[in-house]
Amino acid sequence: MVSRKxxxxxxxxxxxxxxxxxxxxxxxxxxxxxxxxxxEMFPYPSGNLHxxxxxxxxxxxxxxxxxxxxxxxxxxxxxxxxxxxxAENAAIKHGIHPAKWTWDNIxxxxxxxxxxxxxxxxxxxxxxCHPDYYRWTQWLFLQFYKNGLAYRKKAAVNWCPAxxxxxxxxxxxxxxxxxxxxxxxxxxxxxWFFRITAYADRLLExxxxxxxxxxxxxxxxxxxxxxSEGVEIRFKLENGKDVxxxxxxxxxxxxxxxxxLAPEHPxxxxxxxxxxxxxxxxxxxxxxxxxSEIVRTAAEGEKEGVFTGAYAINPLNGDRxxxxxxxxVLMEYGTGAVMGVPAHDQRDLExxxxxxxxxxxxxxxxxxxxxxxxxxxxxxxxxxxxxxxPFDGMDSEVAKLKITEFIEEKGxxxxxxxYRLRDWLISRQxxxxxxxxxxxxxxxxxVPVPESExxxxxxxxxxxxxxxxxxxSKCESFTKTTxxxxxxxxxxxxxxxxxxxxxxxxxxxxxxxxxxxxxxxxAKLRYWMPVDQYIGGVEHAILHLLYARFFTKVLYxxxxxPVDEPFKNLLTQGMVLKDGAKMSKSLGNVVSPExxxxxxxxxxxxxxxxxxxxxxxxxxxxxxxxxxxxxxxxRVWRLVTGLAPQVQGVAQFPLSQDALNTEDRSLRSLIHxxxxxxxxDIKERFNFNxxxxxxxxxxxxxxxxxxxxxxxxxxxxxxREGVTNLLILLSPFAPHIASELxxxxxxxxxxxxxxxxxxxxxxxxxxxxxxxxQVNGRVRDRVEVPAGIDPEExxxxxxxxxxxxxxxxxxxxxxxxxxxxxxxxxxxx
RNA sequence: GCGGGAGUGGCGGAACUGGCAGACGCGCCGGACUUAGGAUCCGGUGGGCAACCGUAAGGGUUCGAGUCCCUUCUCCCGCACCA
Numbered sequence: 001m002v003s004r005k006x007x008x009x010x011x012x013x014x015x016x017x018x019x020x021x022x023x024x025x026x027x028x029x030x031x032x033x034x035x036x037x038x039x040e041m042f043p044y045p046s047g048n049l050h051x052x053x054x055x056x057x058x059x060x061x062x063x064x065x066x067x068x069x070x071x072x073x074x075x076x077x078x079x080x081x082x083x084x085x086x087a088e089n090a091a092i093k094h095g096i097h098p099a100k101w102t103w104d105n106i107x108x109x110x111x112x113x114x115x116x117x118x119x120x121x122x123x124x125x126x127x128x129c130h131p132d133y134y135r136w137t138q139w140l141f142l143q144f145y146k147n148g149l150a151y152r153k154k155a156a157v158n159w160c161p162a163x164x165x166x167x168x169x170x171x172x173x174x175x176x177x178x179x180x181x182x183x184x185x186x187x188x189x190x191x192w193f194f195r196i197t198a199y200a201d202r203l204l205e206x207x208x209x210x211x212x213x214x215x216x217x218x219x220x221x222x223x224x225x226x227x228s229e230g231v232e233i234r235f236k237l238e239n240g241k242d243v244x245x246x247x248x249x250x251x252x253x254x255x256x257x258x259x260x261l262a263p264e265h266p267x268x269x270x271x272x273x274x275x276x277x278x279x280x281x282x283x284x285x286x287x288x289x290x291x292s293e294i295v296r297t298a299a300e301g302e303k304e305g306v307f308t309g310a311y312a313i314n315p316l317n318g319d320r321x322x323x324x325x326x327x328x329v330l331m332e333y334g335t336g337a338v339m340g341v342p343a344h345d346q347r348d349l350e351x352x353x354x355x356x357x358x359x360x361x362x363x364x365x366x367x368x369x370x371x372x373x374x375x376x377x378x379x380x381x382x383x384x385x386x387x388x389x390p391f392d393g394m395d396s397e398v399a400k401l402k403i404t405e406f407i408e409e410k411g412x413x414x415x416x417x418x419y420r421l422r423d424w425l426i427s428r429q430x431x432x433x434x435x436x437x438x439x440x441x442x443x444x445x446x447v448p449v450p451e452s453e454x455x456x457x458x459x460x461x462x463x464x465x466x467x468x469x470x471x472x473s474k475c476e477s478f479t480k481t482t483x484x485x486x487x488x489x490x491x492x493x494x495x496x497x498x499x500x501x502x503x504x505x506x507x508x509x510x511x512x513x514x515x516x517x518x519x520x521x522x523a524k525l526r527y528w529m530p531v532d533q534y535i536g537g538v539e540h541a542i543l544h545l546l547y548a549r550f551f552t553k554v555l556y557x558x559x560x561x562p563v564d565e566p567f568k569n570l571l572t573q574g575m576v577l578k579d580g581a582k583m584s585k586s587l588g589n590v591v592s593p594e595x596x597x598x599x600x601x602x603x604x605x606x607x608x609x610x611x612x613x614x615x616x617x618x619x620x621x622x623x624x625x626x627x628x629x630x631x632x633x634x635r636v637w638r639l640v641t642g643l644a645p646q647v648q649g650v651a652q653f654p655l656s657q658d659a660l661n662t663e664d665r666s667l668r669s670l671i672h673x674x675x676x677x678x679x680x681d682i683k684e685r686f687n688f689n690x691x692x693x694x695x696x697x698x699x700x701x702x703x704x705x706x707x708x709x710x711x712x713x714x715x716x717x718x719x720r721e722g723v724t725n726l727l728i729l730l731s732p733f734a735p736h737i738a739s740e741l742x743x744x745x746x747x748x749x750x751x752x753x754x755x756x757x758x759x760x761x762x763x764x765x766x767x768x769x770x771x772x773x774q775v776n777g778r779v780r781d782r783v784e785v786p787a788g789i790d791p792e793e794x795x796x797x798x799x800x801x802x803x804x805x806x807x808x809x810x811x812x813x814x815x816x817x818x819x820x821x822x823x824x825x826x827x828x829x
Numbered sequence: 830g831c832g833g834g835a836g837u838g839g840c841g842g843a844a845c846u847g848g849c850a851g852a853c854g855c856g857c858c859g860g861a862c863u864u865a866g867g868a869u870c871c872g873g874u875g876g877g878c879a880a881c882c883g884u885a886a887g888g889g890u891u892c893g894a895g896u897c898c899c900u901u902c903u904c905c906c907g908c909a910c911c912a
Binding site: 174214216219220223224226228230245246247248303326327329330332333334337340345346347348350351418419420538541542611613614617618619620622624625627628629631632634635638680685689690692693694695697700703707770771772774776777778779782814815816817819822823825827 | 830831832833834835840841842843844845848849852853854855856868869870871891892893905906907908909910911912
């Protein structure tokens, strides 16, 4: 029985229920099949799906369904990045417990995801806030700790007053909190760090392996890690102490006219002893410390400094240079001290001019001369060495190496590689996160919680106050404990872990989500890892993607994970915009996925979002575009239901091309060209928009065939071939309607379980082709010729065309270019 | 400033290694069917009456350039006193 109208609500509900009941997308390891791990970044359970999610999961589902039909064992899981601040804010604002808020949100979003019809193996669902999960997050923390990769230190850290917690460097954007936009301040706190800098080199080096990643993301990570090679040189202070400075320009060392320390530099204190201006200087230091990150690190920011009264000796030429303190030197990078070379460094020049410090040129441009008195811009290019003792006359690029060698020989310093990357601050003064499994004992100090006592459970009966103070620190039943080593009364760590810790290993957990003895089963990791295709927003280019790589490398080194890179291929999708702007409540341009699904169905929503733009590009939401996609699905529905009586029960005989007439052949050719195009577009190019347009052309072609061929004369086998392939090709994009029509045609099995078709080479062969005839590069005529035509023959035919003859009369034929089976270009004068 | 990407009809976007610019869709115009059509089906649709002109602008290479090279402009994204 065939229903006439496309009732998407009925169709979608029916198939969603069936997939759920049959657990249609559940997978297990099957060593006899090739595997494919398709992963989309799991969402934070904010409560509702937004269009960005729909796009992300629609893309992922096309990939997953496609590979499944290609015969792969496809792991396609979903879960929840469920710890985080919004849950806590909801608790403060509405008095709902973060746990309840989170779990309710998860329920709602799971429901919405199911409305989308994404082919997940729901049996593998995980939530990072579940004790069965965060137990292993804690366990991993302990492994890091045992291996010296988790440590505690006091440092000036980023503090977000609004979130009332510290932040990692990666989570500060333009001096503002990446989450809430509040200006970040500095706070001196003792905090937990992960030693990601120990992996800086490998994180950088292995980017080269990630050929399946967008160049853009690799470059961003490269810049973030910020490796620079240089020399650390010790300048001697007059009190006998050494000040090491880091420079990438040892060739400019003879041009040093002063030394600058960061205001936080440990030597500052003693340098000021006995200085009558010490009070003034300390005031300056205090002022700089209070300067926000934005002011202090703005490139165009005013450089400010004070003279300490002390001098240092340049070890290479014995110059006595003043030691200054300035706001533009950062304690966190290098040694917290730099050598000032105003002639060859723009920042130093600006500083020197302001404070009337001498400028000394030590590199002159080849064939030119710059004057230190009048120069307005530092000369940073290579050139000829001058004023540099034994190195005079050398090319500065050569001198760079020679001076480095000289410094090392003399013991003035050594080569050094510095990174911009800092260690990852993972402590958060918040409640809704994985507790750091550490106990502080008066006698034993920092004591890790024994693995057997994990998880350190988050207590549920805590109080939330609007001040944002960590509820854990006030929860005595939690903080009061005994030392696991000596049994004495002890205090628990009350900070929780950055949620990025939780998301740094979830892709491993999916491989064995119910494992109770360990975080993951190695045999299963060996089967599934790495993730073959990872899909998500580019906003995680540094944060999550760098952390996840770091975790994978650490776990690889510990022998726990068989791969050292987690994500083989990465697709970063563009944003979903409305009227050219990001969808936001304040702009009032939010389109709700649930509303679209309600009015048009999930298939339409998915189809539109995949058709409107290639995945990496931003996509502007268009209500009319949605209408168009909806119209197309209706067109498919009418076509297939209309043809059903003609193709039902028609056997799929091997077709012989010879038996077909011209129309049948050309339809068959279209069918197979479509198969070819859709396959390539999904598999090799991720161009879902063009894949869908090819399917649309097939539908147009089928309509066209029917219009021009009366029912009695239609070739039922070709029609059947067309309609069944249409549904198969459509099924990754619009799975519900494809499933329903497949069933209505009486085809055996489910469409999603069909083998992905391969184009028939015989059908792809066309006997006639149209070639283009150009005169002087301009198209002048088109001729139909037999395929496989000899180039000489092509030329002859081209020249014989009346139009061409006419154009050529009275001209001299200079040259004939022939692209076989494509075009003939006649060059005339 | 440095790095990455992008500029193609009224709009979203096609065009693999240089070889018919504008596929497909939206919108618009016309026709058919209709009591009606905002449904559906069919046809048309870069500009110009034409020769011709058209892929941000200018130059170059080539028989031939949206595609390759040089110069410039605009927009988006990332990083930004990192020594």
